[in-house]
Amino acid sequence: MAEVIDSLVERRKRQILEAAAHIFSKEGFANANTDRIAKRARLGKGTIYRYFGSKRDLFLSVVDRGLNKMRDEILQEVRKRNSVLGKIESAIRTYLAFFEKNSNFIGILLHEQSNFRKKVVQRYFEYYYRNVDKIKEAFKLGMEQGIIKDIDLDDLISVYMGLLNGVIYMWQIEGRRYRLVDMAPIVVRVFFTGIVKDEEQRRRYDK
Amino acid sequence: MAEVIDSLVERRKRQILEAAAHIFSKEGFANANTDRIAKRARLGKGTIYRYFGSKRDLFLSVVDRGLNKMRDEILQEVRKRNSVLGKIESAIRTYLAFFEKNSNFIGILLHEQSNFRKKVVQRYFEYYYRNVDKIKEAFKLGMEQGIIKDIDLDDLISVYMGLLNGVIYMWQIEGRRYRLVDMAPIVVRVFFTGIVKDEEQRRRYDK
Amino acid sequence: MAEVIDSLVERRKRQILEAAAHIFSKEGFANANTDRIAKRARLGKGTIYRYFGSKRDLFLSVVDRGLNKMRDEILQEVRKRNSVLGKIESAIRTYLAFFEKNSNFIGILLHEQSNFRKKVVQRYFEYYYRNVDKIKEAFKLGMEQGIIKDIDLDDLISVYMGLLNGVIYMWQIEGRRYRLVDMAPIVVRVFFTGIVKDEEQRRRYDK
Amino acid sequence: MAEVIDSLVERRKRQILEAAAHIFSKEGFANANTDRIAKRARLGKGTIYRYFGSKRDLFLSVVDRGLNKMRDEILQEVRKRNSVLGKIESAIRTYLAFFEKNSNFIGILLHEQSNFRKKVVQRYFEYYYRNVDKIKEAFKLGMEQGIIKDIDLDDLISVYMGLLNGVIYMWQIEGRRYRLVDMAPIVVRVFFTGIVKDEEQRRRYDK
DNA sequence: CATGAATGAGAGTTCATTCAT
DNA sequence: GATGAATGAACTCTCATTCAT
Numbered sequence: 087m088a089e090v091i092d093s094l095v096e097r098r099k100r101q102i103l104e105a106a107a108h109i110f111s112k113e114g115f116a117n118a119n120t121d122r123i124a125k126r127a128r129l130g131k132g133t134i135y136r137y138f139g140s141k142r143d144l145f146l147s148v149v150d151r152g153l154n155k156m157r158d159e160i161l162q163e164v165r166k167r168n169s170v171l172g173k174i175e176s177a178i179r180t181y182l183a184f185f186e187k188n189s190n191f192i193g194i195l196l197h198e199q200s201n202f203r204k205k206v207v208q209r210y211f212e213y214y215y216r217n218v219d220k221i222k223e224a225f226k227l228g229m230e231q232g233i234i235k236d237i238d239l240d241d242l243i244s245v246y247m248g249l250l251n252g253v254i255y256m257w258q259i260e261g262r263r264y265r266l267v268d269m270a271p272i273v274v275r276v277f278f279t280g281i282v283k284d285e286e287q288r289r290r291y292d293k
Numbered sequence: 294m295a296e297v298i299d300s301l302v303e304r305r306k307r308q309i310l311e312a313a314a315h316i317f318s319k320e321g322f323a324n325a326n327t328d329r330i331a332k333r334a335r336l337g338k339g340t341i342y343r344y345f346g347s348k349r350d351l352f353l354s355v356v357d358r359g360l361n362k363m364r365d366e367i368l369q370e371v372r373k374r375n376s377v378l379g380k381i382e383s384a385i386r387t388y389l390a391f392f393e394k395n396s397n398f399i400g401i402l403l404h405e406q407s408n409f410r411k412k413v414v415q416r417y418f419e420y421y422y423r424n425v426d427k428i429k430e431a432f433k434l435g436m437e438q439g440i441i442k443d444i445d446l447d448d449l450i451s452v453y454m455g456l457l458n459g460v461i462y463m464w465q466i467e468g469r470r471y472r473l474v475d476m477a478p479i480v481v482r483v484f485f486t487g488i489v490k491d492e493e494q495r496r497r498y499d500k
Numbered sequence: 501m502a503e504v505i506d507s508l509v510e511r512r513k514r515q516i517l518e519a520a521a522h523i524f525s526k527e528g529f530a531n532a533n534t535d536r537i538a539k540r541a542r543l544g545k546g547t548i549y550r551y552f553g554s555k556r557d558l559f560l561s562v563v564d565r566g567l568n569k570m571r572d573e574i575l576q577e578v579r580k581r582n583s584v585l586g587k588i589e590s591a592i593r594t595y596l597a598f599f600e601k602n603s604n605f606i607g608i609l610l611h612e613q614s615n616f617r618k619k620v621v622q623r624y625f626e627y628y629y630r631n632v633d634k635i636k637e638a639f640k641l642g643m644e645q646g647i648i649k650d651i652d653l654d655d656l657i658s659v660y661m662g663l664l665n666g667v668i669y670m671w672q673i674e675g676r677r678y679r680l681v682d683m684a685p686i687v688v689r690v691f692f693t694g695i696v697k698d699e700e701q702r703r704r705y706d707k
Numbered sequence: 708m709a710e711v712i713d714s715l716v717e718r719r720k721r722q723i724l725e726a727a728a729h730i731f732s733k734e735g736f737a738n739a740n741t742d743r744i745a746k747r748a749r750l751g752k753g754t755i756y757r758y759f760g761s762k763r764d765l766f767l768s769v770v771d772r773g774l775n776k777m778r779d780e781i782l783q784e785v786r787k788r789n790s791v792l793g794k795i796e797s798a799i800r801t802y803l804a805f806f807e808k809n810s811n812f813i814g815i816l817l818h819e820q821s822n823f824r825k826k827v828v829q830r831y832f833e834y835y836y837r838n839v840d841k842i843k844e845a846f847k848l849g850m851e852q853g854i855i856k857d858i859d860l861d862d863l864i865s866v867y868m869g870l871l872n873g874v875i876y877m878w879q880i881e882g883r884r885y886r887l888v889d890m891a892p893i894v895v896r897v898f899f900t901g902i903v904k905d906e907e908q909r910r911r912y913d914k
Numbered sequence: 915c916a917t918g919a920a921t922g923a924g925a926g927t928t929c930a931t932t933c934a935t
Numbered sequence: 936g937a938t939g940a941a942t943g944a945a946c947t948c949t950c951a952t953t954c955a956t
Contacts, residue, residue, distance in 0.1 A: 094936095116323030120930060121939095130938035132932080141930060171494055207466045233491045241479045242488070244463045245456070252459020256451045259414045272448045279499040280487035281449070283442045287378060292486040301919085327947065337921040342948065508940085530737030534926060544942040546928075555926065585908060621880045649904045655893045656902070658877045663866070666873020670865045673828045686862045693913040694901035695863070697856045701792060706900040715915095741951060742918095751917040753953080762951060917956085925949075932942080 099137050099147075101127045107148045111190035115145050115202060142202070145194075149206050152191045153213035156184050164220060170228040171278065177221055178250060178277070179270045185254045186266035192258050218243060235292075249277060306344050308334050314355045318400030322352050322409060349409075352401075356413055359398040360420035363391050371427060377435040378485065384428055385457065385484070386477045392461045393473035399465050425450060442499075456484060513551050513561075516541050521562045525607030529559050529616060556616075559608075563620055566605040567627035570598050578634060584642040585692065591635055592664060592691070593684045599668045600680035606672050632657060649706075663691060720758050720768075723748045728769045732814035736766050736823060763823070766815075770827050773812045774834035777805050785841060791849040792899065798842055799871065799898070800891045806875045807887035813879050839864060856913075870898060 105127035109118045120141055124131040138144040163180040167173045185192055195210065225242055228234030253273055257266050282288050312334035316325045327348055331338040345351040370387040374380045392399055402417065432449055435441030460480055464473050489495050519541035523532045534555055538545040552558040577594040581587045599606055609624065639656055642648030667687055671680050696702050726748035730739045741762055745752040759765040784801040788794045806813055816831065846863055849855030874894055878887050903909050 114321075114323065116321065119928090124939090131930090132938050133936080135931070136936075171489065171498070203466075210466070233494055234488055235490045237479065237483075237488065241476065242483075244467070244476065245460060245479060245483050248459030248461075248463040249452070249456045250459065251462055252455030252457065253452060254455075255458055255462065256455040259410075259417070260451070269448065269451065272444065272452060275498055275500075276444075276449075276452050276487065277483065278487045278489045279495050280483065280485045281441050281444065282378065282485045284440045287440055288486050291378070291482055293482075305919090326945085331922095338947090339921050339949075340919075343919070348947065512940090528735075528737065530735065533924085545926090546942050547940075549927065550940070585903065585912070617880075624880070647905045647908055648902050651893065651897075651902065655890065656897075658881070658890065659870070659874060659893060659897050662873030662875075662877040663870045664873065665876055666869030666871065667866060668869075669872055669876070670869040673824075673831070674865070683862065683865065686858065686866060689912055689914075690858075690863075690866050690901065691897065692901045692903045693909050694897065694899045695855055695858065696792065696899045698854045701854055702900050705792070705896055707896075740949085745918090752951090753917050754915085756952070757915075917954100919953105919955095921950100921953080923950100926947095928946075929942100929944100932940105933938100934940095935938080 095137070098129070098133070101129065102134055102137055102144070103148055103151055106144050107152065107190055107194070110145060110148055111193035114193065115141075145202065146205060146209070149194060149209055150213075152188060152194065153209060155188070156181075156191075157213050159184055161220065170224050170231065170233055173224045174221065174228075175270075175274050177224075178274055179267065181250050182254065182270050182273070183267050189258070189262065189266075192254060218247070221246065246277070249273065302344070305336070305340070308336065309341055309344055309351070310355055310358055313351050314359065314397050314401065317352060317355055318397035321400070322348075352409070353412060353416070356401060356416055357420075359395060359401065360416060362395070363388075363398075364420050366391050368427070377431050377438065377440055380431045381428065381435075382477075382481050385481055386474065388457050389461065389477050389480070390474045393464075396465070396469065396473075399461060403462070403465070425454070428453065453484070456480065509551070512543070512547070515543065516548055516551055516558070517562055517565055520558050521566065521604050521608065524559060524562055525604035528607070529555075559616070560619060560623070563608060563623055564627075566602060566608065567623060569602070570595075570605075571627050573598050575634070584638050584645065584647055587638045588635065588642075589684075589688050592688055593681065595664050596668065596684050596687070597681045603672070603676065603680075606668060610669070610672070632661070635660065660691070663687065716758070719750070719754070722750065723755055723758055723765070724769055724772050727765050728773065728811055728815070731766060731769055732811035735814065736762075766823065767826060767830070770815060770830055771834075773809060773815065774830060776809070777802075777812075778834050780805055782841070791845050791852065791854055794845045795842065795849075796891075796895050799895055800888065802871050803875065803891050803894070804888045810879070810883065810887075813875060839868070842867065867898070870894065 102123070106118075106123050109123045109126060112118075113122075118141075120131055120134060123144075124134055127134070134144065138147060160177055160180045163176050164173050167176045195206065222239060222243060225234060225239060225246075229236055250273070253269055254266065257264070257269070280288070282291065309330070313325075313330050316330045316333060319325075320329075325348075327341060328338055330351075331341055334341070341351065345354060367384055367387045370383050371380050374383045402413065429446060429450060432441060432446060432453075436443055457480070460476055461473065464471070464476070487495070489498065516537070520532075520537050523537045523540060526532075527536075532555075534548060535545055537558075538548055541548070548558065552561060574591055574594045577590050578587050581590045609620065636653060636657060639648060639653060639660075643650055664687070667683055668680065671678070671683070694702070696705065723744070727739075727744050730744045730747060733739075734743075739762075741752055741755060744765075745755055748755070755765065759768060781798055781801045784797050785794050788797045816827065843860060843864060846855060846860060846867075850857055871894070874890055875887065878885070878890070901909070903912065
């Protein structure tokens with residue numbers, strides 16, 4: 087019995103969240119309007135307010151839902167690989183693949199007003215670092231095994247995350263003209279081995 | 294006489310642009326309100342409209358002004374270096390330094406509604422690629438000299454730009470807890486030589 | 501069901517149009533303010549915008565509605581008379597009666613800014629000439645029957661329409677101190693037979 | 708000395724009044740803007756306020772000036788004729804001629820908001836009835852001489868004024884497609900002798 | 915005397931939120 | 936449970952008026 091009710095509630099919520107994700111990512115929070123979300127969800131405007139207290143709540147729920155899905159997908163893929171570099175390679179691929187599949191979601195993390203920024207970022211970290219921690223561990227392990235250079239871990243994470251998010255950002259603003267996952271090999275290659283070929287120069291810069 | 298008038302006009306414009314940059318970056322375009330911008334500029338609301346036709350115009354002027362400054366600073370620094378890698382290193386440093394000094398400006402390029410996105414991005418490219426072209430040339434020259442690996446130029450630019458913007462983005466959402474320019478060395482090192490130490494692994498991934 | 505919805509929409513539109521007619525005629529388009537119209541309609545300001553796209557739209561709807569009513573009333577009365585002069589007499593009476601009953605409406609046709617003038621006048625002619633055409637036919641028929649003097653038809657219409665509108669205008673600016681329909685007999689008399697009694701003088705001017 | 712100052716003041720006032728008349732008649736009071744008036748007068752906006760206390764004052768001065776000119780022109784012409792009907796004919800011609808020459812001025816008397824209406828109309832009457840009185844006297848004299856039918860004088864004036872103003876109004880809204888003075892003969896003819904030719908019908912309606 | 919830069923009250927319009935049905 | 940008609944606070948933008956120069 088409770089399950090049936092739950093199932094209706096869940097269905098409605100999903101219906102709304104999907105419509106909202108679409109509209110928010112296209113228009114941003116401030117520009118999105120509840121009417122259009124309701125229309126897209128094929129529900130009355132009032133119904134949205136039965137399930138989400140405010141536009142703000144709805145927005146944060148959309149963020150949560152997206153981050154949740156992302157975390158699950160990445161962790162699942164990373165678990166399949168055993169080697170340190172394999173895990174990192176897999177994390178890069180899956181991260182890019184996720185944002186290609188859910189490119190709507192980029193807008194949600196990118197736009198957005200100051201008052202939300204903090205809240206959104208906080209959720210991003212809450213969800214994200216649970217798997218960044220896995221990456222962090224991988225980096226650490228790699229260093230212990232002498233496979234990865236000794237670099238300050240926090241710096242490394244910033245560069246790693248920055249590289250990934252930045253590549254996604256560029257893909258986005260360049261108009262999604264290529265397949266984002268196709269960037270994975272070059273990203274992996276540069277991240278792992280750098281761009282400089284000349285050995286003398288490498289040594290100069292590698293300290 | 295004309296100079297005095299000019300100087301007033303210029304002063305007012307600067308006054309408004311500075312206030313606007315602050316507010317826009319804090320609140321985003323849609324959330325910023327003209328009244329607050331006016332207050333911050335210590336001017337009446339109407340005065341803003343004497344100098345800028347609309348809120349939209351004002352916003353785009355803020356973007357232009359920022360991009361202009363950025364381009365000038367980067368080109369000036371890059372010109373000082375002669376070697377290929379030196380130029381690239383300098384561009385990385387100056388880009389990060391610019392956004393640290395003008396961190397307001399990040400928000401302006403990051404937020405923003407779909408309807409503006411195109412316009413803003415278009416300006417970004419107009420201004421930016423004039424100096425990215427210099428970088429592109431440096432990359433190309435580096436490849437011809439056998440200093441830089443043969444990598445598809447467009448891919449390389451995307452990774453390069455993505456890495457920089459991403460590092461800035463991470464700095465921003467992590468709460469600007471460190472000095473952004475301090476990231477330059479590690480960014481340069483990873484970008485130039487990668488993170489993998491183990492030679493066998495390097496060869497595996499370097500193809 | 502559809503009927504009920506229709507009836508609500510119709511009721512609201514009427515409610516708003518009536519309030520708007522009142523305010524517009526009192527204040528003119530530019531001076532009227534939507535808030536006051538809303539107040540008078542006992543509705544929120546936003547509600548007006550659910551039913552009419554803009555203040556301008558609302559104004560033109562008020563004009564249309566008035567002209568519609570006028571046309572219907574006049575045509576109905578004119579149809580009842582058979583003789584040429586009877587029809588004209590009836591048109592004069594009904595026209596004056598309409599504006600007395602809907603004296604709000606005078607202001608709407610009289611005031612008004614240049615940018616609207618054209619649109620409003622265009623509607624006026626669209627609606628009005630459908631029944632002025634009837635009058636025109638009556639004039640023409642009267643001339644053929646030798647009852648009405650041979651006068652250029654367009655000139656005649658201008659004088660006829662001018663006389664009516666002018667009498668209404670005078671009534672209005674003199675402060676509506678008398679009943680407008682009471683002017684009908686004297687208007688008809690002068691229009692039909694002129695003011696000059698002396699036969700010699702009549703002949704002098706009647707050519 | 709005083710004359711020179713006076714002359715400057717007068718020149719400035721004229722300059723402003725002419726510009727204002729033009730703008731007000733084209734745009735109406737509410738839509739007209741002081742900036743454009745100042746521009747047209749080739750003066751600074753502030754200067755207008757040295758000579759006229761407010762936009763409202765300026766508007767009323769424009770009205771006064773127009774009515775003044777109208778009165779002078781009409782009285783001058785009417786004085787030249789001796790016969791009753793001649794005087795009336797002349798008044799009709801001159802009134803129409805004035806508005807053709809100063810067609811700007813029509814807009815000023817026609818548009819306009821409620822709050823002004825009264826004031827403007829009051830001025831209109833103040834100025835106008837000084838010469839309508841002459842017409843009234845002519846009508847009265849005509850009746851005494853048996854040249855004009857016995858009609859209630861106030862009714863007659865309303866019809867007379869209405870006819871003139873209405874003809875001007877029609878000319879205006881029909882787009883000034885003909886010369887207004889050319890309407891004088893037909894207006895005079897209809898006003899003096901009516902439109903009905905058939906004697907029996909005339910008698911029917913002439914009572 | 916003349917100016918026009920500056921102003922802020924007030925305009926039209928939008929839209930998140932409520933609540934009677 | 937679901938709706939969408941209604942609302943009014945809050946937005947951008949205009950412009951009559953002021954006043955330092």
